[in-house]
Amino acid sequence: MDIHTSDLTVDFAHRRLRAVDGLSLRIAAGEHVALLGPSGAGKSTLLRALLGAVCATGSVRVGGMDPYSAAQRRAVRRATGVIRQGGDLVPGLTARTNAFMGSSPEWTVRDWLTVLCGRVPSRYAVRLGTLAERHGVAESLSAPVRELSGGQRQRVALIRALLPGPRLILADEPTSGLDPVNAAAAVDALCALPGSVTVIVATHDLAVAGRFPRILALRDGRLAHDGATIGAEIYT
Amino acid sequence: MTTTSRWVGTAALAVVLGWAVSGSGVSVAALVQGRQGAAALIEGFLSPDLSREFLGDVAAAVVETVQISLTGLLFAALLGLPLAFLIAGNVQAPRPLRSAARVVAAMLRGVPDLLWALLFVATVGPGAAAGAMALAVHGAGLLAKLCAEQMEAVDPGPVEALRLTGAGRPATAMLAVVPQAAPGLASLLLYQWECNLRTSTVLGFVGAGGIGQELAISLKLFRYDELSTLILAILAIILVVDRASRAVRRRLGATS
Numbered sequence A: 001m002d003i004h005t006s007d008l009t010v011d012f013a014h015r016r017l018r019a020v021d022g023l024s025l026r027i028a029a030g031e032h033v034a035l036l037g038p039s040g041a042g043k044s045t046l047l048r049a050l051l052g053a054v055c056a057t058g059s060v061r062v063g064g065m066d067p068y069s070a071a072q073r074r075a076v077r078r079a080t081g082v083i084r085q086g087g088d089l090v091p092g093l094t095a096r097t098n099a100f101m102g103s104s105p106e107w108t109v110r111d112w113l114t115v116l117c118g119r120v121p122s123r124y125a126v127r128l129g130t131l132a133e134r135h136g137v138a139e140s141l142s143a144p145v146r147e148l149s150g151g152q153r154q155r156v157a158l159i160r161a162l163l164p165g166p167r168l169i170l171a172d173e174p175t176s177g178l179d180p181v182n183a184a185a186a187v188d189a190l191c192a193l194p195g196s197v198t199v200i201v202a203t204h205d206l207a208v209a210g211r212f213p214r215i216l217a218l219r220d221g222r223l224a225h226d227g228a229t230i231g232a233e234i235y236t
Numbered sequence B: 001m002t003t004t005s006r007w008v009g010t011a012a013l014a015v016v017l018g019w020a021v022s023g024s025g026v027s028v029a030a031l032v033q034g035r036q037g038a039a040a041l042i043e044g045f046l047s048p049d050l051s052r053e054f055l056g057d058v059a060a061a062v063v064e065t066v067q068i069s070l071t072g073l074l075f076a077a078l079l080g081l082p083l084a085f086l087i088a089g090n091v092q093a094p095r096p097l098r099s100a101a102r103v104v105a106a107m108l109r110g111v112p113d114l115l116w117a118l119l120f121v122a123t124v125g126p127g128a129a130a131g132a133m134a135l136a137v138h139g140a141g142l143l144a145k146l147c148a149e150q151m152e153a154v155d156p157g158p159v160e161a162l163r164l165t166g167a168g169r170p171a172t173a174m175l176a177v178v179p180q181a182a183p184g185l186a187s188l189l190l191y192q193w194e195c196n197l198r199t200s201t202v203l204g205f206v207g208a209g210g211i212g213q214e215l216a217i218s219l220k221l222f223r224y225d226e227l228s229t230l231i232l233a234i235l236a237i238i239l240v241v242d243r244a245s246r247a248v249r250r251r252l253g254a255t256s
């Protein structure tokens, strides 16, 4: 899905803070983009705004749909896989349930019954197994999330985003808390997504950013850089 | 605060308290006057009625009390949990439904349970059914409010994460709100059961069944030996349930 914002602005009025400031951005369908910028630059807020999750002015189109229209918001979200900073899994449930709950909009009544009995509907089982194997959490699937390490949670969150087969991936620091091997596997998984999937990865890791053909940098909510390479100077 | 205003405040407080005490008729004289009654009471209490016949009655009353408390809890949960769902802000139920549920819950718990019992005795007649219905209705209002607060207190992160997958409001509630709130909800239900049990020991005073009915009869007949047995039985059930529910809650806490 392509992304098009014009004059997108997000104000947190109660803090008199403009987190995203008049951003106009074009990302083509299938493009893989890294999003850099100092802490507090507005990266997470921008990603949330693309899904209509914060109050914003200006306009956003994702795959031609408007996430700020009540009628189209769910369609945009269903087509998108999100990995949030820190994972944000549901702690009382198992890693397995968390890993495939992103597909809930497609569940039939039967699927719901299967899930409530603590099992995986069969049409997700193979895909879940493959993803869990690839990201090294196959043995942890039965454990409740609260017993997983930070890095294991992060990988379950990655699987949750990938499993429904999204056309847009928004990953907010998907490698935070991962050891180098698992971090590389996570980035590999994102980079290996087919050309039909648009990927935006917010990160503080310049090496991770270097794996992406296009690098955007935010600073105080504005676009500070848009190119193929970048150095550490954006942080100074 | 100045010294004067503090003195005025203290004096006003003393006047109000004095007025309340004198109005309620509490005095040492009243206690002394009642010493004969107290003596009879103590005598009765020291010789509880342990005849096989009466113990049978007590056991039946205890069983009925427990049944009332459990039935009351079951229907309070069946009625109160759906209301809690509608009330909880992070479930995002449609606004009119939410306000309606709030009003209904407030009315249910606003009327004291003993008053509900009187109303049900008047409609369905005296007996355990009236007591169970009273506990169900009052408990539903209480559970709706407390469970809604429990659900609102969950970590909002996973809730938003689920909403961002495109999940609808019921799906988000089922997958992100309830699993996080579950230990708290279970603990609330157990606590409500304890309260039900305490209340159902006095429901009998208004004719709504349970051990309170026996209590009222023995009290009217001045049978303090029977009263003693009944009070011991009540203490026993409350202690047992208290222990049991604390043990279960500790296990819930340990695994949450």
Ligand SMILES: Nc1ncnc2c1ncn2[C@@H]1O[C@H](COP(=O)(O)OP(=O)(O)OP(=O)(O)O)[C@@H](O)[C@H]1O
Pocket: A012, A015, A017, A019, A037, A038, A039, A040, A041, A042, A043, A044, A045, A046, A085
């Ligand atoms: N819900 C919110 N309410 C108020 N202010 C917020 C909220 N979310 C973010 N902010 C503020 O908006 C600004 C941008 O935050 P954002 O989370 O987008 O930064 P970020 O670039 O993702 O930073 P980091 O690299 O630390 O994750 C920050 O100053 C933050 O304090």
Ligand SMILES: [Mg+2]
Pocket: A043, A044, A045, A085, A172
């Ligand atoms: Mg961030």
